Amino acid sequence: xxxIALELRNVTRTFExxxxxxxxxxxxxxxxxxxxxxxxxxxxxxxxxxxxxKSTLAKMLLGLLPPTSGEILIDGVPIxxxxxxxxxxxxxxxxxxxxxxxxxxKSIGQLIALPLVVHGIGDRASRRAKVIEMLDLVGLxxxxxxxxxxxLSGGQRQRVAIARALVMRPEVVICDxxxxxxxxxxxxxxxxxxxxxxxxxxxxxxxxxxNLAVVEHLANRVAVMYLGRLVEQRxxxxxxxAPRHPYxxxxxxxxxxxxxxLGVPDTGIGAIAPxxxxxxxxxxxxxxxxxxxxxCQTTFPLTRALPDGWAACHLVQPQELQLS
Amino acid sequence: MALLEVDDLVVxxxxxxxxxxxxxxxxxxxxxxxxxxxxxxxxxxKSLTSLALMDLLPRRAVRSAARLRFDGIDLLGIREPQMRxxxxxxxxMIFQEPMTSLNPAxxxxxxxxEALRCHEAVSEAAARDRALQLLDKVGITNAASRLRQYPHxxxxxxxxxxxxxxxxxxxxxxxxxxxxxxxxDVTIQAQILRLLADLKSEFGMAMILISHDLGVVARVxxxxxxxxxxxxxxxxxxxxxxxxxxxxxxxxxxxxxxIPGRTAPGAPLGAIPGQLPNLIGPxxxxxxxxxxxxxxxxxxxxxPLVHPEPQHDVRCIRLPALEAMA
Numbered sequence: 001x002x003x004i005a006l007e008l009r010n011v012t013r014t015f016e017x018x019x020x021x022x023x024x025x026x027x028x029x030x031x032x033x034x035x036x037x038x039x040x041x042x043x044x045x046x047x048x049x050x051x052x053x054k055s056t057l058a059k060m061l062l063g064l065l066p067p068t069s070g071e072i073l074i075d076g077v078p079i080x081x082x083x084x085x086x087x088x089x090x091x092x093x094x095x096x097x098x099x100x101x102x103x104x105x106k107s108i109g110q111l112i113a114l115p116l117v118v119h120g121i122g123d124r125a126s127r128r129a130k131v132i133e134m135l136d137l138v139g140l141x142x143x144x145x146x147x148x149x150x151x152l153s154g155g156q157r158q159r160v161a162i163a164r165a166l167v168m169r170p171e172v173v174i175c176d177x178x179x180x181x182x183x184x185x186x187x188x189x190x191x192x193x194x195x196x197x198x199x200x201x202x203x204x205x206x207x208x209x210x211n212l213a214v215v216e217h218l219a220n221r222v223a224v225m226y227l228g229r230l231v232e233q234r235x236x237x238x239x240x241x242a243p244r245h246p247y248x249x250x251x252x253x254x255x256x257x258x259x260x261x262l263g264v265p266d267t268g269i270g271a272i273a274p275x276x277x278x279x280x281x282x283x284x285x286x287x288x289x290x291x292x293x294x295x296c297q298t299t300f301p302l303t304r305a306l307p308d309g310w311a312a313c314h315l316v317q318p319q320e321l322q323l324s
Numbered sequence: 325m326a327l328l329e330v331d332d333l334v335v336x337x338x339x340x341x342x343x344x345x346x347x348x349x350x351x352x353x354x355x356x357x358x359x360x361x362x363x364x365x366x367x368x369x370k371s372l373t374s375l376a377l378m379d380l381l382p383r384r385a386v387r388s389a390a391r392l393r394f395d396g397i398d399l400l401g402i403r404e405p406q407m408r409x410x411x412x413x414x415x416x417m418i419f420q421e422p423m424t425s426l427n428p429a430x431x432x433x434x435x436x437x438e439a440l441r442c443h444e445a446v447s448e449a450a451a452r453d454r455a456l457q458l459l460d461k462v463g464i465t466n467a468a469s470r471l472r473q474y475p476h477x478x479x480x481x482x483x484x485x486x487x488x489x490x491x492x493x494x495x496x497x498x499x500x501x502x503x504x505x506x507x508x509d510v511t512i513q514a515q516i517l518r519l520l521a522d523l524k525s526e527f528g529m530a531m532i533l534i535s536h537d538l539g540v541v542a543r544v545x546x547x548x549x550x551x552x553x554x555x556x557x558x559x560x561x562x563x564x565x566x567x568x569x570x571x572x573x574x575x576x577x578x579x580x581x582x583i584p585g586r587t588a589p590g591a592p593l594g595a596i597p598g599q600l601p602n603l604i605g606p607x608x609x610x611x612x613x614x615x616x617x618x619x620x621x622x623x624x625x626x627x628p629l630v631h632p633e634p635q636h637d638v639r640c641i642r643l644p645a646l647e648a649m650a
Contacts, residue, residue: 050480153599183366183536185580185595185596212510213539217582217587217589251510255539256513256542258581258583260542260545260563263543264518264543265514266518269511
């Protein structure tokens, strides 16, 4: 087994968007040339705002959407050469909304056992034993086996979703905003559970979120996505102590901690909604960037290496690279 | 006299299993130019409270109160036609989801202009000027062309700004904002909150901010009321409530969110075990007692409101024990 659990090599995904009956279709690049490596046993967080391409990326990782170009590798083996069922054994998702991700007509026992049934693992009795073991693992009482999702609270449902994701003992779990639909008191319980399970089962998390306080709490490394492109990738400590990309900086400044002595920050980035259909050669953040210079309009910045990662910005000076 | 005075507000909902006591005798007041934040989790009754103030409750929900006065007007005694004159005019509301509260069949311009003209006898041109001026104020560029657009042609952030502009068309004295930024990205959220704060100081508006986000509340509010299971368990000026929370529920909530610099990465977060109590049928005692580490037999009796310091009220009889621990 290689040290890299999951790797993306120059992954791009485009969609053809209809602009009306008599106009040519436009191409929307949802994910553009993304390369990254997730190490075994780490929490790799991907942050970005709505429309940045996070969820498209998650779908590709799960094998639900093929990349337009580029390659996704699990344990060094390309997903494209593996069938989807085999991919599903190694990568499982936990989605944002436990209200819509669980079939309301099925019992909790059936929901958690479904992956085992699909993969033809075990007989009825052994599946049932396995499901009870999973319920215990995620902190749900055994009597919930026959309950339906409608009888459960949001936090309990998310525990069911976690049990279902882990019943196949996957190596990598894609957590797509797993707590953003939950109340804060429930969110804390689910985050605690995710960290506990990771330690116990040696899991690798690909954690997608827009909540930076949560990301700072549990990630080892963080990548920041803007309009389909990764703009910065750093260690957790490095990113939160000294963000280098202007967009990352604005994101971090926007985090509101419950401190009544502080007001609402002025991030200095405009509110111009980025147009994902616009095809300009420069940095996609230029229209909102408070520090943009001429070259930003015309040339997409190459990644600049930093001691603990990289940033893709013309303003990150080369001499800082030498410092490292 | 406060702009809005609420005493013992009750919202009861009839259900097949009995009466659900969603909001149970809560009291608060808002002065002109002041921001009161009502914080609570889902099921706390915070949205029903805001709807009750505007008399927009669903039919099954029944409102009652000892006192409900807006600028000296007794809201309990007036009829719907009079309420309609206040609503959207002197008391305005910003809803959480702009897509469901804007009419998709009319342009932004139509809706903004109508908001003013149904309350004031102004010409269409004057109303249009005001709309342009407000769109500009809420940071929408190219306002004139936006007036001709339909809601679906705008992004979520822009729609929320349009909602705010619409709420401001009649220069309200009080604005009730129910989770105004929850559906927005964080960078946009910061801009909208700054905008609301600016408008508040510019027009001397009072605001009731309904939110579950403790970060937003701490940064924006002058006063805070923490709502749990339909009851205000702690209230006061924002500073003491956030710096030195007293009620076990408030303390629990604040321990649940990771705070950079204070919470060690990866360390277990605080948790509030258990669930909201069932609010159907007669209620007695502290609603939080089943989830509270400090609960004792006396918590089942009526809990008085105590005032441990100026501008800080809390409904808990276990404060001495809590203080001994701290």
